[in-house]
Amino acid sequence: VFSEDLHASLYFVNASLQEVVFASTTGTLVPCPAAGIPPVSLRWYLATGEEIYDVPGIRHVHPNGTLQIFPFPPSSFNNLIHDNTYYCTAENPSGKIRSQDVHIKAGKYFLREPYTVRVEDQKAMRGNVAVFKCIIPSSVEAYITVVSWEKDTVSLVS
Numbered sequence: 001v002f003s004e005d006l007h008a009s010l011y012f013v014n015a016s017l018q019e020v021v022f023a024s025t026t027g028t029l030v031p032c033p034a035a036g037i038p039p040v041s042l043r044w045y046l047a048t049g050e051e052i053y054d055v056p057g058i059r060h061v062h063p064n065g066t067l068q069i070f071p072f073p074p075s076s077f078n079n080l081i082h083d084n085t086y087y088c089t090a091e092n093p094s095g096k097i098r099s100q101d102v103h104i105k106a107g108k109y110f111l112r113e114p115y116t117v118r119v120e121d122q123k124a125m126r127g128n129v130a131v132f133k134c135i136i137p138s139s140v141e142a143y144i145t146v147v148s149w150e151k152d153t154v155s156l157v158s
Helices: 001-009
Strands: 009-012 019-022 029-030 034-035 041-046 059-061 067-069 085-090 095-098 104-107 150-151 154-157
Touching: 009 085, 009 095, 029 104, 034 085, 034 154, 041 059, 067 104
Parallel strands: 019 104
Antiparallel strands: 009 034, 029 067, 041 085, 059 067, 085 095, 085 104, 150 154
């Protein structure tokens, strides 16, 4: 073991990210989950192995390794950029590591008309139990979680 090897490392900071869904109106920033000593060189690739390149105003890899997808109008949606699988690599004298695949996509519901979440009407006699159901359009239900119920802006259940 060489003494310089004791001070070199390459590791993942947070490798649990597998999917990023973002709004076309906001864009997204996706950090490469790797780091090391000495500092690492970070690069992003498509799942096919093709290194990605900057597309001005559309996609950019920052010097710190963060991948940025810029906001875009729905008419500019491009599968290759806005709904694709990426991965990043980190390299330094210790070696090279590859992140797991991260699917980055503009949520299709963000490209459509606004949606409404509503409560299904129920009838119950006084003193009995009524069960209410939150009706969420199927196009967005995978992305929405009910966190509380309110009546006239007063929280009923958290």
